[in-house]
Amino acid sequence: MAVWVIIAFWVVVGLGVLVFAMASTRRRSEERRSRVADRATTLGFTVFFLGLGVLVPTAIMFGNSDAEEKAPGGIELTAEQTNGRQLFNERCSTCHTLAASNAVGMVGPDLDKLRPPAELTVNAIEDGRARGQGQMPAGLLSGQDAEAVASYVAAVAGQ
Ligand code: HEC
CATH class of the missing domain: 1.20.58 (Methane Monooxygenase Hydroxylase; Chain G, domain 1)
Structure with missing residues (x-):
């Protein structure tokens, strides 16, 4: 403008x-x-x-x-989600696929397909997962960091 x-x-x-x-x-x-x-x-x-x-x-x-931060596909990210994207790249991308982060990990489920709501992601991060399809360690992140990542994933997964 x-x-x-x-x-x-x-x-x-x-x-x-x-x-x-x-x-x-x-x-x-x-x-x-x-x-x-x-x-x-x-x-x-x-x-x-x-x-x-x-x-x-x-x-x-x-x-x-x-200008606001934009993920691929033109999705506008809040400051929290931008922080979450950074954390995702550091902590999650090795095991999970997420197109918006160019992540192609194959250990855990493809988050673009799963499209987990934020609460599920926070829970997975805090408690970890070991239901038989590999393992996700508990406590990878906590508090605000976990929420930032969850909010980011919820915003971009499957887009
Ligand atoms: C060491 C590899 C690894 C890392 C690092 C990892 N995950 Fe996972 N994740 C997994 C595996 C394996 C599963 C599936 C476990 C199972 O089926 O029991 C999983 C499951 C999930 C699920 C699905 C939970 C459900 O109940 O369906 C979500 C959401 C998730 N991870 C998000 C994340 C996020 C966000 C991060 C970064 C903070 C992360 N993961 C880091 C391996 C990983």
């Missing part, structure tokens, strides 16, 4: 310079007209291109730093 406002501003400045140059063509004597018009045009275009060359990229950079 901000980028378009700035671009529109500089387009208006550029048009303003053009109108000014044309207006002064009509009003002044031959000699003066061309000099004033030339200078105004040069100045105008310098300002115009400086604006495009400096302000627009700056605005885009700031715009991007404000």
